[in-house]
Amino acid sequence: MEILHYSAFTTDPDGGNQAGVILPADTLDSRQMQAIAAKLGYSESAFLSPRADGSFKVRYFAPAAEVPFCGHATIAAAVALARKTGPGPLTFHTAVGEIPVVTRELDGILTATLTSVDTKVVEPAPELAVRLLAALRLRPQDLDPALPLLISFSGNWHPMVPVASAAILAGLDYDFAALEALMAEQGWQATVSVMYRVDGHTFEVRNPFPPGGVREDAATGSAAASLGGYLRHLGLVALPADVTVHQGHHMGRPSLLTVHIPETGGIDVSGSAVPLDV
Structure with missing residues (x-):
């Protein structure tokens, strides 16, 4: 082994x-x-x-x-x-x-592309959205008014929380215990995706991960697939579409995820990986 x-x-x-x-x-x-x-x-x-x-x-x-x-x-x-x-x-x-x-x-660099299971998107009850924002220490006015708070599935359920500015995203400082309890109650086993839309095909994201005992994820492939499902559900991109996700730089570990959104079915998420000298 x-x-x-x-x-x-x-x-x-x-x-x-x-x-x-x-x-x-x-x-x-x-x-x-x-x-x-x-x-x-x-x-x-x-x-x-x-x-x-x-x-x-x-x-x-x-x-x-x-x-x-x-x-x-x-x-x-x-x-x-x-x-x-x-x-x-x-x-x-x-x-x-x-x-x-x-x-x-390609050019000596190995990359991999996974295809998620098919996606689905649901709207949270209003009181659940309020509790989620409270655990994230976000106010309703911190959200992007053009994008709804929804919950997207691509193998894991990921709440998708769109914020209005890069500054709000950079200042994210959530209540770990409160978010952990809420996610356990709801059966959310992965991350919450707090995201900022840089443009129609580029997003910056941060992913709190209390269920795993992790403060924040530096790159979250399943959340990137859920973002693809979210965008397709809302009709925000012309299909097929390619979207770029930047994550991890708030932690000092910048990550790049490429998302391909077909008209139907699972979402493709691509990226490279390198061995660590440990």
Whole structure:
């Protein structure tokens, strides 16, 4: 068994979101996986168990809990496999369903593209939206009046909270305990995506992650897929569309996520990943 250390959605080991990639993991039980993830301390780690057909069963653990799906650890795991056996298609079997991934190499840089499960978007009850804003320490006037607060699913449910300015996003200072309790109550197992629309195809985002025991995620692939579903649901982009997501620079770990939004079906999220010297 190998424990590999990667940073996803970056070409710089000092950027991106760090992840453990554990391969093969078929001899580990849930308790052991959780202990390894907690010891690594990355926002998530991917545990891969090879299957006879060449695909992989994948489970994802944050330091505090298992999560159904993790985008950045998927990108990290795919690039790690491509470094071992060469680029090409992969299939990951996850708790939320089958996730196809394609790895490519261009000019010596390996990238991976995952396709999420199909998305869906719902509107929160007004009182829930009020409680969410209170936990985020945001006021109604802090929100972008042109974009609604909705909850988008791409394997995980991500509340999508659009703020009115880059300054508001930069000043985000939420109540960890209050948000953790609210997310547990609602069954939200991943992150809240607080976002600022720079232009029609460019977003800056920050992702609090209390369910995983993490203050903030430096790059969140599943939230990027949920953003794609959110934009498609609202008809805010002409389809098919490509959107750029910048994340992590508020933490000193800049990340770049590319989102392709087709007319129907899952959302494609692409990025590079690099091994860490640990």
